[in-house]
Amino acid sequence: MKIRHLLLAAAGIVVGVTGVTEAKRAYADDLFFPVMVYRTGPYAPSGIPIANAIQDFVALINKRDGGIEGNRIVSEECETKYNTKVGVECYEKLKKKHGGAMFVNPNSTGLTYQLIPKAAVDKITILSSGYGRTAAADGRVFPWVFNFPSTYWSQASAFVNYVGQEIGGLDKLSGQHIAHVHHNSAYGKEANPTLQTLSKKYGFKLTLLAVDHPGQEQKATWLQVRRKRPDWVFMSGWGVMNQVAIKEANGIGYPMDKFVGNWWSGSDADVIPAGDGSIGYKSTNMHAAGTNYPVFKDIIKYVYGGDAAKAKANNVGEVLYNRMINTYTFATEAVRDAVKAAGGKRPNGDQVRAAFEGLNMTKERLAARGIGGFTWPLKVSCKNHEGDAPGVFIQQWDGKQWKLISDFIPAMSDVVRPMVEKAAAAYAKENNITPRSC
Amino acid sequence: MEVFNTFFIAPFADMIGSPIFLLEVVIGGILAGIMYSLVALGFVLIYKASGVFNFAQGAMVLFAALTLVGLMEHSVPLVLAILVTLAVMIGCAYLIERWLLRPLVNQAQIILFMATIGLNFVFEGGGQIVWGSNVKKLDVGIPEKSFEVGGVLLNTFDLTAALVAAVLVGFLAIFFQKTSVGRALRAVADDHQAALAVGIPLKTIWVIVWSVAGFVALVAGIMWGGKAGVSFSLALIALKALPVLILGGFESVPGAIIGGLLIGIFEKVSEVYWGPAFGGAIEGWFAYMAALVFLMFRPQGLFGEKIIERV
Numbered sequence: 001m002k003i004r005h006l007l008l009a010a011a012g013i014v015v016g017v018t019g020v021t022e023a024k025r026a027y028a029d030d031l032f033f034p035v036m037v038y039r040t041g042p043y044a045p046s047g048i049p050i051a052n053a054i055q056d057f058v059a060l061i062n063k064r065d066g067g068i069e070g071n072r073i074v075s076e077e078c079e080t081k082y083n084t085k086v087g088v089e090c091y092e093k094l095k096k097k098h099g100g101a102m103f104v105n106p107n108s109t110g111l112t113y114q115l116i117p118k119a120a121v122d123k124i125t126i127l128s129s130g131y132g133r134t135a136a137a138d139g140r141v142f143p144w145v146f147n148f149p150s151t152y153w154s155q156a157s158a159f160v161n162y163v164g165q166e167i168g169g170l171d172k173l174s175g176q177h178i179a180h181v182h183h184n185s186a187y188g189k190e191a192n193p194t195l196q197t198l199s200k201k202y203g204f205k206l207t208l209l210a211v212d213h214p215g216q217e218q219k220a221t222w223l224q225v226r227r228k229r230p231d232w233v234f235m236s237g238w239g240v241m242n243q244v245a246i247k248e249a250n251g252i253g254y255p256m257d258k259f260v261g262n263w264w265s266g267s268d269a270d271v272i273p274a275g276d277g278s279i280g281y282k283s284t285n286m287h288a289a290g291t292n293y294p295v296f297k298d299i300i301k302y303v304y305g306g307d308a309a310k311a312k313a314n315n316v317g318e319v320l321y322n323r324m325i326n327t328y329t330f331a332t333e334a335v336r337d338a339v340k341a342a343g344g345k346r347p348n349g350d351q352v353r354a355a356f357e358g359l360n361m362t363k364e365r366l367a368a369r370g371i372g373g374f375t376w377p378l379k380v381s382c383k384n385h386e387g388d389a390p391g392v393f394i395q396q397w398d399g400k401q402w403k404l405i406s407d408f409i410p411a412m413s414d415v416v417r418p419m420v421e422k423a424a425a426a427y428a429k430e431n432n433i434t435p436r437s438c
Numbered sequence: 439m440e441v442f443n444t445f446f447i448a449p450f451a452d453m454i455g456s457p458i459f460l461l462e463v464v465i466g467g468i469l470a471g472i473m474y475s476l477v478a479l480g481f482v483l484i485y486k487a488s489g490v491f492n493f494a495q496g497a498m499v500l501f502a503a504l505t506l507v508g509l510m511e512h513s514v515p516l517v518l519a520i521l522v523t524l525a526v527m528i529g530c531a532y533l534i535e536r537w538l539l540r541p542l543v544n545q546a547q548i549i550l551f552m553a554t555i556g557l558n559f560v561f562e563g564g565g566q567i568v569w570g571s572n573v574k575k576l577d578v579g580i581p582e583k584s585f586e587v588g589g590v591l592l593n594t595f596d597l598t599a600a601l602v603a604a605v606l607v608g609f610l611a612i613f614f615q616k617t618s619v620g621r622a623l624r625a626v627a628d629d630h631q632a633a634l635a636v637g638i639p640l641k642t643i644w645v646i647v648w649s650v651a652g653f654v655a656l657v658a659g660i661m662w663g664g665k666a667g668v669s670f671s672l673a674l675i676a677l678k679a680l681p682v683l684i685l686g687g688f689e690s691v692p693g694a695i696i697g698g699l700l701i702g703i704f705e706k707v708s709e710v711y712w713g714p715a716f717g718g719a720i721e722g723w724f725a726y727m728a729a730l731v732f733l734m735f736r737p738q739g740l741f742g743e744k745i746i747e748r749v
Contacts, residue, residue, distance in 0.1 A: 040563075042671045044571035184719035210718030214671050216662070217473075217678065219466040220709035220721055226591065227459055240671035243573065247665065251584050251593050269573045273667030277582070 029346055031068055031335060032098035033058060035077040036090045036106055042214050043082040043239045045269040049315035050107060051077065053324035056303045056316070060295075061332060063302045068332060069339045071346060074098045080108065087111035088118075095122055102335050102352055103127050105327065109187040112145075117431075120144045123349030125356050129327040130155075130263060130286055134190060137386035138424035139357065140435035146356050148330070148387035149286050149378050152236075153419060154411030155262055156191035158392040159234050159284060160198050162260070162409050174203035179230035181221060181237070181245060184210040188236045191262070195234070197415060205230075215241025222248040235261040242270035246278045256280035260394070267319040271397045279399040284392035287326040287375040289402035291317040295325060295370030319395075319402055322374075329369050334359045357382050376408050382438035390416070449711035458589040463706050469596040471682075471702020472603045473665070476658040478679040478686065478694040479606065480651045486614070486689045487623040487647035488539070489547055493554040496676025497561035498652060502527055503659030503668045507576045508569035516578060520656070527652025528645075535644045543640065544630055562673055571670060576663040599661045603695065606657060610691045613650070623647055627689070677722075684729035687742025696740060701725050 035054050038047035058075045067073055076097060078090035087108055095101050103125040106112045112132035119126045126145045128136070134153045136145035150158070163178065164170035180195055182188035192208060199206040207228055209221050215237065222245075225233060233254065237245055242265045249259050257280045261270070266283020274281075291300070296316060304311040315321040338347035338355035347355070359380045366372050378387035390413060394406035428435050453460045477499060484492040492498075505526050509519040538553050581594045614620035626633040626643050634640055659668070662675055686697025705721035713720045738744050 040566060040571060040670070042669070042674060044566070045573035045669050048571060208718065210713075212719040212722040214674055216666050216671060216675060217470055217705075217721075219470050220463070220706045220713070223459075223463055223466050223706070224710060227456075240573075240666055240669060244666045247582075251582070252591060253584060269669075273573060273575045275575060275577065 029071045030074045030098050031071050031102050031339070031346060032094075032100060033073055033075045034090075034094035034097070034101045034104055035075050036080050036087055036094070036104065036108075036111070037077060038080050038082040038107070040079060041081040041083070046239060046264075046267060046320055047082065047107070049267070049269075049318050049321040050324050052314045052316075053321040054105075054328060056299050056314070057325055057328045057332075059303045060299050064298055068336050069344055071339055071344075080111065082108055084108065084110040084114055088114050091115055091118065095124060099346055100124070100349070102338075102347075103331060103356070105129070105331070106132070109133075109190070110185070113186065116142065116145055123353070125349070125353045127327065127331055127356070129330070130323075131187070135420055135423035135427055137384060137420045138435075139382050139385040140438050141424040141428045141433055142385065143357075143436060144353060146380065146385045148359075148380055148385065148390075149375065150390040150392065150411060151386050151416075151420070152187075152190035152262070153194040153416045154386065154390035154413070155284055155392055156194040156234070157198060157412035157416050158390070158409045159260060159262075160195070160202070160204075161412060162284075162392070162394055162406065163232055164202075165406075165409070170202060176204040176232070177207070177228070177230040178204055178232045178234060179207040179209055179225055179228065181209045181211060181225070181233055181235045183215065183237050183241055184212050187238065187264075191234070191236050193419065194416060197419065198412070201415065211237070211241055211245070213241075214239055215244055218244050218248050221245075222252050222254075225249070225254060226252040231258065233259045235259070235265045237261065237265040237270075242267075243273045246271060246274045246281055249281075250274060250277035257282060257396070260284065263323075263392070266395060266397075266402070268315075268402070269320075276399060278397055280396065282394055282396045282405070283402075285319065285395045285402075285404070286392065287322055287371075288373075288393070288404050289317065289319045289322055289395065293371055293374045295329070295374075298370060299325075326371065326375050329366075329371055330359065330361060333361060333365065333369065356380060357385070382436070386420075444715045445712065452711060460707075462590045463710050464703055465590055465592070467703035467706035468699050469593075469600060469702070470706065471698040471700065472596075472600045472695075473661060473698075474675075474678045474682045474701060475695045475698030476599070476603050476606070476654070476661055477675050478682040478698055479610065479691065480654040480658065481676075481679055481683055482686075482689060482691055482694045483610070483647055483651045483654060485627075486691075487627050488550070488644065489627050490550040490554060491547075491688070492557075492651065493551065493676075494558035494561055495651070495655065495679070496673040497558045497565075498527075498530075498655035499659045499662065499675060500668075500670065500673040501530075501561040501565040502652065502656040503576065503663040503672055504565040504569040504574075506656065506659065507574045507663065507668045510576075511574065523656055524653060527656060528649045531645050531648030531652055534648050535641055539644050540641065558673075562670070566670065573667045573669040574663075576660065576668050578660055578664060580664055595664065599665075602657060602661065606654065607691060607695050610650075610654075614691060619643070619646060678725075681725040681729035683739070685732055685739055687739030689743055690739070690741030693739055693741030701728070704728050 037051035039051050058073045062073055080087035080090050101124050105127045109131050112128045128147050132147050134151040136142040136147050137151050195206055211218055211221055259281055261283035263284045271278035300308050300311045334356045338352045341351050361377055363377045378389045380387050390411040392409050393404050395402045396405045480495040484490055506519050506523040542550055580598045583594045622638045622643055625638055682697040682701050686693030705725050708724040709721040
């Protein structure tokens, strides 16, 4: 009897110790990706494809590659409802879990603004890809924030560049009239300073038309568009505002091929409610739509077991889904570089930040990760967290799908970069930050 | 001097200089106001019959529209989908009476108001759990064609909404004024206990009024969902109805219509002519400001009942 008890106890100890060791090993090696998303609330139609894409991408890397350099990715979702206050709570709840967050992707400009001072203290990299605080492109003042591949300001300047291309040259912008229909929020107003500067430089007339949250009623705005008859309308909208704007523009007979949304105003959810009325509507983008790239074939194969219909139902190939695949491919590569720098182990915050800063996504590297031709190559640096190739693609809705209709259109960095540095310097002064030298 | 010109000279000069455009703005306001009225009517019905400000009315609009479009996505024909949705809203009315209102009979109005806040979350969450949160296109066959009449742009969808609202108001006015059920509803609103004492079946009345409010929510959901797609944002249109209620009075069906029209016109005119001076997007808070100023002179609203209580 005693021997039996002794054997059981020994077995128990062995199992326990092994389990603890295993758990500790797993804990020590895991790479934690906090997922701050919004599947509920007024912005859920945009938040759902974003959330699905992040979860699918994490599952793909774990299933296909066994994680990053052999380190499993652990993710945990927190519902922000696109509410800044709730988002900050999510950040505080998740930041130290599973050995600490590798990086955070707030998925909200307002939330990014709130997290910038916190993340610097917590040594957590913020990746606000194509949104957030534009001035954060100056890495000397914002070492912990990255907003590649383009900021709002670069995007607005690339739009003006596109208009120039369409009308036969930037010199022909003089006499043109551009209206900016924008969400009446920090996000919506981001493009205004750039457009105002470019309006003075190139001599086009600029009309700013703000739309109140959430944007279900826009009759007054579009009556003004009808009256002023701008040659082009650029839109910085979000959620239901986009859907209503496209319908109203169609209602006043505004030519849809002269109506260009920014990349948060060009998703599948934005055009579907307007039906055929949205055919011809354009928007900027930082990548392609659809599933015609190897990474999506892999997602369907590894995550959905080859069930393409189920993948489609979960938004695979939609614009905002693809946005996150793009963002997380870049982020995963940065974390991969950080893991290598840490000798194959989980990197610390400084190592992750350094890897983001040294990220070089060449054409070959993009192709190796299954997104060759899906987006453009870029290189991040200490000074420039926006990357060295800001710009946009232009896509157009044909009634069934979004199609890229332009090559890469570069931003006007000669105009935008000095504005970024000026804004960053002002932020540094306000917050007693001594800029790094790069 | 420049400020004086911006606020007091330029807008009026612009109106006089372009009367056709002013007319277009006013008509745009009227058509938008009718859409607000559709939502406000639901609030009025519940308030008129039970003295409760139904915080969940916006969520009911969302729930009804989600149910309708969800059924249509499952290949249910439009007419059948509308009938089933109506049945669902009547079922909800029964459950609300049984599980929410009946236990709270004779409680203070603030208690009933708090209960409707809870109900709001049930409708919002329930609708999204069952039908999802993705935006859905709602096409009930209302044509959406724009055309000009004397330089004024009109849209068939907006005109249809106006017609629907007019029919609905006519129906509700007759229902409240000319039917015994309508009179019973008004009696219940005045005093629950007194209504019970004279033999008015409180439970039945509440089921009827919440069912009618559910029907109005469905109509509002169809019109707003057809305009902007069906998504969670529909629940937020309740915010557009509040200044309408303040202006028109909480217990007046015609008040909801007149209030809606006035708020619509006021919003559009202020946005177009004074908006640029403020940086735009003023119509939302201007509507509330106008309603608050109005409250100072007529606290019960345009058509609200003046309450005189003896001390």
